[in-house]
Amino acid sequence: MYSMEENKMKVILAIVQDKDSQQLQTHLVKADFRATRLPSTGGFLKAGNSTFIIGVEDDKVDDALEVIKKTCHTRTQFVTSTFALPEAAGINDPIEVQVGGATCFILPVDKFVRF
Amino acid sequence: MYSMEENKMKVILAIVQDKDSQQLQTHLVKADFRATRLPSTGGFLKAGNSTFIIGVEDDKVDDALEVIKKTCHTRTQFVTSTFALPEAAGINDPIEVQVGGATCFILPVDKFVRF
Amino acid sequence: MYSMEENKMKVILAIVQDKDSQQLQTHLVKADFRATRLPSTGGFLKAGNSTFIIGVEDDKVDDALEVIKKTCHTRTQFVTSTFALPEAAGINDPIEVQVGGATCFILPVDKFVRF
Numbered sequence: 581m582y583s584m585e586e587n588k589m590k591v592i593l594a595i596v597q598d599k600d601s602q603q604l605q606t607h608l609v610k611a612d613f614r615a616t617r618l619p620s621t622g623g624f625l626k627a628g629n630s631t632f633i634i635g636v637e638d639d640k641v642d643d644a645l646e647v648i649k650k651t652c653h654t655r656t657q658f659v660t661s662t663f664a665l666p667e668a669a670g671i672n673d674p675i676e677v678q679v680g681g682a683t684c685f686i687l688p689v690d691k692f693v694r695f
Numbered sequence: 696m697y698s699m700e701e702n703k704m705k706v707i708l709a710i711v712q713d714k715d716s717q718q719l720q721t722h723l724v725k726a727d728f729r730a731t732r733l734p735s736t737g738g739f740l741k742a743g744n745s746t747f748i749i750g751v752e753d754d755k756v757d758d759a760l761e762v763i764k765k766t767c768h769t770r771t772q773f774v775t776s777t778f779a780l781p782e783a784a785g786i787n788d789p790i791e792v793q794v795g796g797a798t799c800f801i802l803p804v805d806k807f808v809r810f
Numbered sequence: 811m812y813s814m815e816e817n818k819m820k821v822i823l824a825i826v827q828d829k830d831s832q833q834l835q836t837h838l839v840k841a842d843f844r845a846t847r848l849p850s851t852g853g854f855l856k857a858g859n860s861t862f863i864i865g866v867e868d869d870k871v872d873d874a875l876e877v878i879k880k881t882c883h884t885r886t887q888f889v890t891s892t893f894a895l896p897e898a899a900g901i902n903d904p905i906e907v908q909v910g911g912a913t914c915f916i917l918p919v920d921k922f923v924r925f
């Protein structure tokens with residue numbers, strides 16, 4: 581009927597900020613992972629985000645998570661903005677903002693088929 | 696390598712009508728649930744819809760479903776329309792339409808990590 | 811609290827090329843399956859793609875996969891193009907391209923509810 585692959589698969593649902601999405605796609609492909617990206621909004625992260633569906637063999641889950649962690653982990657950046665500053669800050673003082681972050685659900689898979 | 700949270704998690708995939716989506720997002724946040732919303736079409740519901748991915752601890756699944764039920768359940772509304780009326784109805788007679796509805800799949804989660 | 815259906819459900823996540831998506835939706839509806847379609851990009855397939863979420867009873871999974879296989883399987887097409895031809899080909903020689911393909915994950919479902 582249809583082909584079935586023997587290796588046990590998992591699906592990683594990863595929700596990441598839009599600003600990290602393109603780079604995550606690139607890094608996953610380089611590491612030989614196949615990921616599908618869906619536009620999404622709200623919830624886990626303040627900024628716009630994307631949801632990745634990554635199909636991965638059981639023993640590669642940690643490697644895939646490592647790629648996500650390296651690319652998307654929460655970190656602070658200094659930005660210089662000329663608007664929306666707190667009153668105490670000078671016009672050109674850089675302010676610290678938190679960016680990135682990833683929320684990952686690893687789901688069991690009963691069967692995996694490709695046609 | 697990466698942080699792991701001990702509480703057993705579930706993922707709720709909830710497909711709801713667009714007209715209920717914004718309010719569902721608001722009610723979930725108020726109830727301290729984190730949800731990601733993806734645009735979707737067709738299938739379970741006639742009108743445009745949205746798919747929510749809600750990560751929730753095992754013992755909070757029923758609470759989250761209760762929020763979805765209250766916000767999105769199927770109900771009838773009376774609308775006054777000046778076009779597309781059945782022949783027998785007068786121009787300004789309100790007609791009854793069915794709106795809302797939610798289809799929810801609760802998925803097991805092997806592992807949940809945030810970076 | 812909420813209705814629960816007794817039959818064991820599965821969720822099929824199917825990623826298919828955009829060019830097959832409309833027909834897949836039609837064929838699934840004809841075969842009495844309910845599917846929700848989400849726009850997606852990259853990863854498994856070179857061209858633009860769509861991700862389907864199909865909720866299906868355990869004993870209907872193979873039937874649903876058969877619909878996906880028939881509609882979306884990888885196949886070659888001959889196209890006549892007047893640009894981007896390999897040097898050796900004449901202007902109007904048809905060239906063979908591979909289209910279609912579907913990647914399907916069948917996920918276990920703990921609970922299924924509709925409101």
Ligand code: NI
Pocket residue numbers: 603607
């Ligand atoms: Ni890089």
Ligand code: NI
Pocket residue numbers: 718722
């Ligand atoms: Ni309200």
Ligand code: NI
Pocket residue numbers: 833837
């Ligand atoms: Ni047909």
